[in-house]
Amino acid sequence: MPWRMLRQIVQVGIVTEPPPEVGAAQEPSALLAEQHEIRQEILAVLGRAVAIRAVDPGSCNGCELEIHALNNPYYNIEGLGIKFVASPRHADLLLVTGPVSAHMEAALRRTYEAMPAPKRVVAVGECGCNGGVFGESYASRGRVANIVPVDVEVLGCPPPPLEILRGIRRALR
């Protein structure tokens, strides 16, 4: 079994792709240089890895699937010095999907308040940015910015992982 595992690891090799430049289209080259650049950028700003707390305050779970995908080997977000943490106390950045349900309003606000300053907030997805198909109602507060201050918005339903990664980079600048 360990042999089969090792053989699989070697045969698959490294599938990680170059991370995206903010805004611009990506040249599919210079993977290591690009990764190095992002790591340096993060180190220059924070002096350590970026810690993200993700909160789903009422989404359909579509955005969560794409945030999850950032952790797969293709994007290898941890390799860039960006990690997801379990507590808002440890987080630099709040990644929030939407819409914010009325039932999650307090939990989202408390999560934001529990984060140490300075803190950044990235709203992910159509619903997080503008309420999306669910909008505002007796049960939905709509976009994330209605509840906590938002620094960067990432549109898309759901936005693909690269767009979410771009949004995270933008928020760090």
Add this chain to the structure above:
Amino acid sequence: MTVDERGKTSGAGPSVNSEVAVPGAVRKPFQLPGLDSTFTRLPGTLPMYRAQVTKAQWRAAASVVRSLGGRLVTIWGIDRRSEAGYCAVAVAYALNAGLVWLDLPLNDTESTSYPDLTATFASAARMQRAVADLSGLIASGAADTRPWLRHAAWPADYFPLCGENNGRERFEALDEPYAFVAVTGDGVHEIPVGPVHAGIIEPGHFRFSVVGEKVLRLEERLGYTHKGIEKRLEAMSLAQGTRIASRVSGDSTVAYGWAYCCAAEALCATQVPARAQWLRAFALERERVANHLGDLGALGNDAAFSFGLAQFWRLREAWQRRSEELVGHRLMMDWIVPGGVKSDLRVEALRTVGEDCVALEAQVRLLESIYDAHAGLQDRFVGTGRVDAQLARQLNLTGMAARASGVGSDLRCDFGGVPYENLQVRKAHAIDGDVAARVAVRFAEIYESLRLIRKIAQDLPSGPTLGNLSEPQARGCGAGWIEGWRGEVLVTIELDDRGLIRRAHCHDPSWQNWPALEHAVIGNIVPDFPLINKSFNLSYSGQDL
């Protein structure tokens, strides 16, 4: 551990395949034994029947369904006061002969209550609480009357699905205590978890009562992601509703999209072209594979085997990228539309699909052999979070989880419909009902779905991919019933006088399976909860609506 049941669909007995072939053909009218009601067959390729009942028949029908081995699918309330002067409550049951939809008009003196069904079907309890929260209709005699979907974000006397409310009312969210069932005794303590969870997952609250590491009781409190989906659908045209219905649960967007469109097409007397139906099944099987791949990786990870996460999520990513190439969206959202599908597949794309499936199957088989041979992983999987067949039956467990407890149905096998009647789906099956069994069923379903995808790519009928929609039938009723990756998804739609949606109800299989999770964790240790939870991977958004 897994057993294929090939041929079961074509055998004699309760299968109704022979009935479903020709829409509109004359058949013997459907009857429930001992129930004197007239059933109408609803349009669609699966057998679905609807009848109006009285309160006495409502109660009697539940017992009849139970005695026939049927199960409760869902309960919902409808406000018809503006046109007919009364509210109604409806129930859907699944039987060997198909889906039975009973409508109970509450037009007597007790106009806001209906007979409780929990004595016959335990799974009715939360659904009835949700009906009380949203429609203000009470199950008289029900033991548990705590709110379920309402958490003090709106007042107890505000019923969003009542016609006098437009759904845009806004209330301050208050803190309202919820009466969790307390467990007392020497050394018993509680662990509250959520609604914000540690990982990247949907919100919900779990209240564990434990002694040391051992879980004595788990009580779930859900409803946190309730965002008013069903109110939002009200007064929309059928076309407008499609995007919302496709977002009831993002991981099941194909299943919901298809179910919603089936209901819409029934109401518009639409013949969906065969090619479109085959392409929908193609998307549904791709969705099943994507979700099972993700879950198998996450299950490895929850047992500290991160190799599994990296490998399966690599495969899932490649699979999603192919979906984007094929239909223009990584999760295949909005590809299914009323009448058919939005775009056709190119011939060369169909060839790559076959090659993809062969390559993926080889990879998954290799990973399965590694999972099977990993003693540490199997130690965590085997015997953990068990739901035996008897409990599964009592709770009306459904979908993939039920098939892992040896009792499940699978609409694709049991009823076929277009195109499954041509594909002879082999039902995955395991008997142990533990995490290992749910892992085994996922592996078996991946292989079977890959076979189906290849067969669809090979035998795809030619023709158009979009049928014409006629004017919707005012005051009509339609339903769509689809075996999603998690279990059966049901969407029912009732139109008003203008042909707009009066009531659209979306049912997620998680309604049945969440209560089973509470039982599955009893006696297990707290650290095994994430593993057990992931082995079911239930939807919050799908049940919270």
